[in-house]
Amino acid sequence: MIAELGHYALMLALGLSLIQSVMPIVGTRNNDAVLMSMAVPTALAQFFFVGLAFLALTTCYVTSDFSVLNVYENSNSAMPLLYRFTSVWGNHEGSMMLWVFILTLFGALVAALGTNLPIKLKANALAVQAWIATAFELFILITSNPFVRIANAPFQGRDLNPVLQDPGLAFHPPLLYLGYVGFSIVFSFAIAALLEGRIDAAWARFTRPWVLGAWMCLTLGIAGGSYWAYYELGWGGFWFWDPVENASLMPWLAGTALLHSAVVMEKRGALKVWTILLAIIAFSLSLIGTFLVRSGVLTSVHAFANDPRRGIFILAILVCFIGGALALYAWRAPLLKQGGLFAPISREGALVFNNLFLTSACATVFVGTLYPLALEALTGAKISVGPPFFNLTFGPLFLPLLIAMPFGPLLGWKRGDLLAAAQRLLAAAILAALAIAASFALQRGGPVLAPFGVGVAIFIMAGALVDLAERTMFLRIPPAAMVRRAIGLPRSAWGAAFAHFGIGVTLLGIVAVTAWGSERIAALKPGENIDIAHFRLTFDGTFARPGPNYSDLVGHFTVHRTGGELLGAMEPSRRTFPARNMATTEAALMSRRLNQIYLSLGDPNPDGSVPVRLYFKPQVLMIWLGAVIMFIGGALSLSDRRLRVGAPRRARAAMLQAAE
C-alpha cells in the first residue's frame, strides 16, 4: 500500500510540475499577477508530494518490504539500519528519486525564501525549475519506477552491492546531488533572465548563495567520494581520472569559474553575458555527469544497471535542455547590456584570467572524458584515455592558475598594480623558496618537480595569509585595532582566503603522496615481517569474525616504529557477503598525524600465505583536509551579510515588533 501511495504521490507531483511549467510563464507574458503567483504554491506542493514519494520508498526500505522489486534487488533485512536507509539511493531508481527530491526541495526553497525577488524573475525561474522537474519525474515514471511490485514476495532481499555498504554512502551521493542540483537553480535564474531579456547586479546577488552552496556541497561531495574510493577499493589511490570522477569534476570547475565571475558581475556589473553562459554550462555539465553515470555508457562503480531506454531518455533530456538553453542564449544574450570597463591588470582582469584557465582546464577534461565515447560511436574503435593524458593537459593549464591565485585578491578593482601586489607577496615567495630548498635537501631520489610543487602549495597558502594580513594591517597597527579590523572584514574576504588556503593544503597533500609515497606488495606467512618507510609490521595470523550480513577474514598485524616503540595493531580484512557471493577488501588505515599507513589483503594463497598491499602515504590527509577548509571558506562567504538580501529588512521588522 505504501509503495502505491508513493507511486501516486509522484504522479501528482508530475501534474503539479506541469502546471508550474506553464502557468507562470503565461502570466509573465500577459502581465497577469495571479498566474505568476501560481508558481509559489505549486512549487511547495510539488515538493510535498515528491517528499511523500521519497518517504514512501524510504519506508519500504527501512521495513524491508521485499514485495517491492527495487527493495528486493538492493536490500537485505540483515543489514544494519543505516545501510537499509542509505540503500534507498544505492541503486539507479532510488538515486534518481533523490535527485528529484533535492530538485524540488530547492524549488520550494526559492518559492518560500525568495520573498524579495522581482515577481517576474521568480515566476520565470520557478517555471524553468519545473521544466527540469517534469523531465526527471517523467524519466522516473517511464523508465525507472522504484515502486514496481513482485507478485509473490520473496523472504529475503538480494542485498546492497557490498562496495556500497559503507557509511560513505550516507554522505557522498546526497552531497554530490546537492551540488549538481544546486546549479539547476542558477540555471533556472539564467534562463529566466534570458526570457525577460534583463539582468543586473541584483541577479548576481540572488544567485550567488546558490552558486556558493552548490559549490560547497560539490567540493565536499567530490572529496568524500575520493576518500571513500581511497579506502574502499583497496588500491590506495585518491583520484583515478575515471570518467565518473571527471563527471563530477567538470561541474566543479565550471562552478568555481561561475563563483568568481559572479563576483565581477555583482561588484562591477561586467561579464554579465559570460556569467549567464557559465551558469548554463555548469548545470549542463551536471546533466552530462548524470548522463554519463546513469546511462550505463561507462564502466564504473557507479554503473548500477544497463538499460538502453534510460540512456536514450537521458540523452533526450540532455539535448533538450542544453541545446535549448544555448539556442535561447544565442538568441537573447545580445539584448543584455554590457557594463563596467576595466584594465587588463585589475581584480576583474585577474578573475577573467581565472575563468579563462578554469574553463580551458574543464574543456580538456571534457574532451578526454567524452572522446572515447564519441570515437566508439563514430568508428567503433574502443580506446581508453588514462591519467597520463590528464596529467599532460590539465596539469599545465592549472599551474598558471595556481601561481596567479595569490595575486588576484591583492589587485584593486578597475586598475590594479601588479608590482605592488608582487611586493606584498614577497614574504610568501621567500617562504616558498625556503620550502623548495628544504624539500630538495630532505628528499632522497624523489622526482625533481616535487619540491617545486611544494613551493607552489606553500606560496598559495602563504599568499592567502598575506591577503588577510594586508587587510587587517597586521603588525602595523596596535593589536586591538587589528582585531577590530579583522572582525570588520567582510566575511566573503575571510571566505576567499580560507578557500585559497584550502587549495594550497590539498595541493601539498597531492604532491607529497605522489612524490614520496611508497608501496610494498608481498605474500606473508604468520610471524613474518614487512617494512615500509620507518615502520615494521608483523603479521600475527588471520581469524574469522562474523558480521550482521557478512563474515570477515581478518588479518592481525602489529605495527612498530623500526627498531622501537609499539604503535598499535592494524586489522585489514576480506569481507564475504553470502547474499551476493561477493567479497570486498576492507583496508586498514593507521593515521600518524597527517600521514597514513594503508594495508589491504588479497585472497589467501593455497600455501597459507596472504598477499598484502602496504602503502605509506605521507601527508595524505591534507588532500581532504584542504577540501574541508575550502568548504569552511564557502560557508564563511555564505554567511556574509551582503548575500542575505532580506536580512536588514527582517532585522528592522523585528525591532519594530519589540518596540510595540
Next chain:
Amino acid sequence: MTRKQRRLSLIGGSIGVLAVAVALMLNAFRDNIVFFNSPSDVAEKHVMPGTRIRLGGLVKTGSLVRGDHMSIHFEVTDGSHETMVAYQGVLPDLFREGQGVVAEGAFDPAGLFNADTILAKHDETYMPKEVADALKKSGHWKDEYGQRAAMPVGGPNK
C-alpha cells in the same frame, strides 16, 4: 587603452589560452591513448610488442596458474581465440575463472601479454561493457552474462 583595444586584448588572450589547451590535448592524444582489443583482435591484427593495449575477455576456466612471488598466469578468451597473460601482484576482489576481465599492459617480443593492471569489477553480475561487446562480436555472448541471477518465483509484476 580604448574599449576596443581592451576587448581585442581580452579576445586575443582567450584565443591564446585555448590554442595552448588544444595543442596540449593533441600532443597528449598522440601518445596516451590505449586501444581495447579482444583475443580475436590480437590474433587478427598483430599488435606490436611494447604497445600498451587493454585486453578484455573471459578468464578461461582451468587456465589460472599461480607462481612464486605472487605471479600468476591465465588465459583470456573470447570463445574464438585465447591470449596468455602474465601478472604480478594482488588480484582484484572479483577476479575469477569464467568471469569477465580487462587487463592493461603490453606484449613482450615472445608474444606473452604482460599486464600491469587488472581492472576490478564492482558487481558480481556486471560485465565490463568492452568485454560484453567483444563476446557479442565473436558470437559467444550468453544472455545470462549481463543479467542478475535467477529472478524470484513469479517474476516482476509490472
